[in-house]
Amino acid sequence: AKKAGLVGVCLTVHGFFWGPATAEGLEKRHEFLVIPGIGVNTEGGHIVVFGLEEFVYGMHRLGELVGMVEAAGGAMIAAHPYRRQLPFELTREGDWSEALERASENEAYRHVQAIETLNGRGTERQNAFSAAVCERHGLAQAAGSDAHSVVDVGTCATEFEARIDGLGDLIAELKSG
Numbered sequence: 001a002k003k004a005g006l007v008g009v010c011l012t013v014h015g016f017f018w019g020p021a022t023a024e025g026l027e028k029r030h031e032f033l034v035i036p037g038i039g040v041n042t043e044g045g046h047i048v049v050f051g052l053e054e055f056v057y058g059m060h061r062l063g064e065l066v067g068m069v070e071a072a073g074g075a076m077i078a079a080h081p082y083r084r085q086l087p088f089e090l091t092r093e094g095d096w097s098e099a100l101e102r103a104s105e106n107e108a109y110r111h112v113q114a115i116e117t118l119n120g121r122g123t124e125r126q127n128a129f130s131a132a133v134c135e136r137h138g139l140a141q142a143a144g145s146d147a148h149s150v151v152d153v154g155t156c157a158t159e160f161e162a163r164i165d166g167l168g169d170l171i172a173e174l175k176s177g
Contacts, residue, residue: 001032004154008033008164010144012048014041017055020167035167039079040065044108046079048116048144050171066111075174076112077142080119081133082126100129104136113174118143120155140177 001009011018011026011034018036027034037050042062049065051074058064069076085103109115115134118127118141134141145155160173 001153002030006154006157008035009153010035010037010048010050010170012037012039014039014046015055017053019053033164033166035164035170042108044078044106045081045084047108047112048077048079050075050167050174062108062111073171075114075171077174078106078108078112078115079144080116080122080126080130080146081106081109082119082122082129085133086126086129096129100132100136103129103133109133109137109139112139113177114140114142116144117141118156120145120147120152122146140174142174 009032011023015038017038018034020036023034023036026032035050037048038052038055040047040049040059042060042065044062047062047065049069051072052059052068056068059068065076081103085106086099115130115137117131117134119130122130131141143156143158145152145157147153147155162169162173164170164173
């Protein structure tokens, strides 16, 4: 991540928590900002969550996850909205508009602080779809490398207006848009 020019990373894995102590240990060892989070698979898609510290049964249900995050003062980002919402092939006139309309009705977007509009593993078309969903909801945009290997790290990232020195700063910036 340092070689890629990043000033910090958010470690988020589906269904796995990087606890604050683990993140702090990595941060000290590498002298590099490390912010813990989790990727949660919900019926509304993948949600990246910041501010929770442990897996609680039921958090895969959107309504319960929203309640947990609000109670903890956390923040959420809808990750790669094109997945499961954009057809693989657009074969007829109107397919894009219909998919966008269906995706825009996803309840998850009423509860997140941002939508990932630039995903390092997404195609130009997929990321354009995510950006269109985000625009319809008037939410802040986020970007992530969605790194599944070292070569993915830093392929894209979110630039914040304010300095981020830790989890609290990240959550505050996401909530402020």
